[in-house]
Amino acid sequence: MQYDVIIIGGSYAGLAAGMPLARARRKILVIDGGQRRNRFAQHSHGFLTQDGTDAGAIAAKGREQLLAYDTVHWLEGKASSAERTEHGFRVQIEGMESLEARRLVLATGVVDLLPDVPGLAERWGSHVFHCPYCHGYELNQGQIGVLASSPMSMHLALLLPDWGATTFFLNDSFEPDDEQLEKFKVRGVRLERSRIARIEGGLDLIMQDGRLVKLDGLFTATRLEMASPIAALLGCEFDDGPFGRTIRTDLVKASTVPGVFACGDAARPGGSLPLAVGDGTMAGAAAHQSLIFGGY
Template identity: 80%
Template sequence: MQYDVIIVGGSYAGLAAAMPLARARRKILVVDAGQRRNRFAGHSHGFLTQDGTQAAAIAAKGREQLLAYRTVGWLDGKVAGAQRHENGFRLDMEGMPPLEARRLVLATGVVDRLPPVPGLAERWGTHVFHCPYCHGYELNQGPIGVLATSPMSMHLALLLPDWGPTTLFLNDAFEPDAEQLEKLQARGVRLERSRIERIEGSLDLVLHDGRIANLDGLFTLTTPDVASPIAAMLGCEFDEGPMGRTIRTDAMKATTVQGVFACGDAARPGGSLPLAVGDGTIAGAAAHQSLIFGGY
């Protein structure tokens, strides 16, 4: 069977991309490997009408609503390979028959590479975060920290005092210059130069000199990697930026390969549920219009 569109990735961007196609009564399939980026977080914040809702519940409700449309199919599985042919695209599946579609929407998400501090990964999404807009308010203005990974961490350090008294743990990542030190001082950010040896308890940072810093929340920049090699297999071009590598798209979420669209965290810097939903909606509508008018 050839689908009009296959959406690879069934998290928020993929679900959003599928909705306009479903409402256009197109034959579509969502292929999902079941690895939401925010699966470590209990609740989602900052998404209008869903603030404080369990993250998994939002995804489950989206899937339920999508599958109410009769032209939508869902497949739990992983894409192993992808290639273009004269009538569209072929996806090779792990342990399943191949799939074919006229268009593809890649909503594959990213994998966060965390700083190698013992104990940090175990607290990711519960006490260690990347986005203050998503998690800062719930810390109730308690003591918070920024684990530096590069000079880019200055941005987080200058933002965070609006959510609580902030300490920037340099952790040998960089040394602020005079101008940066002045900005940090103006925002009331405390500097800590002793290296973090490990994290214990709820969020007790054991420093190299033996002191322990007790925090309510710790923020850090991750190195996100596109979670699937499909875009590269198809020949899509990528952009390299200070927040990682992303699939290159235009304003309508079309990639550099005709007929392939990309959305969500794999195709834009940063990470946010509402931004992923908006991104996916654009990609789905654009994929639908490309079936009618061509182009992209």
């Protein structure tokens, strides 16, 4: 069976990509491995009409609405590779037969690589976050920490005083210069140069000098890795950013490989649920139009 479009990844971006294609009555397949990036967070914030809603419930509702269209098919599995064929693309799914489509939408997501601090990973999504716009308000202007992973972490540290009293834990990642120190002073950011030995309790930071620092929330920038090798296998070009690579796309989310579109966190720096939905919608509409007009 050949589909019009195969969407690899069934989280927010992939679901959103499916909607314009489904409404155009195109035969599509969504392949999903069930690993949402925000699966560690209980609630989603900042998404208009869904603020504070359970993150999993939003994805489940999106899947229910998409599957209400009878040209949409869903496959739970992991796409392991993809290649160009004479008439489009062939996608190999682990433990199954390969499937073909005229177009591909990659909504494959990324993996967060956290700083190596004992106790940090266990609190990811509940007490440790990456986005103040998603999680800052709920800290109720309490005690906030920023764990530096590189000089780029300054950006977070200078943002977060709008959400609470902010301490910047340098953790030997870099030493601010005089100009940077002045910026911290203006924003009221306190600097902490002792390393974090481990994290205990809710969010109790045990410092290497033995002190205990209690926080209401801790933010850190993660390194990003592609969650799937498929974009690279297809020959897509990437953009290198300060926190990792993203699939290079144009304004309509077309990749550098004709017929392949990419959306969501794998195809933009940063990332959030509303941005993933917007990008997915654009990618799905562009994929549909490419079936009619060619190009991309």
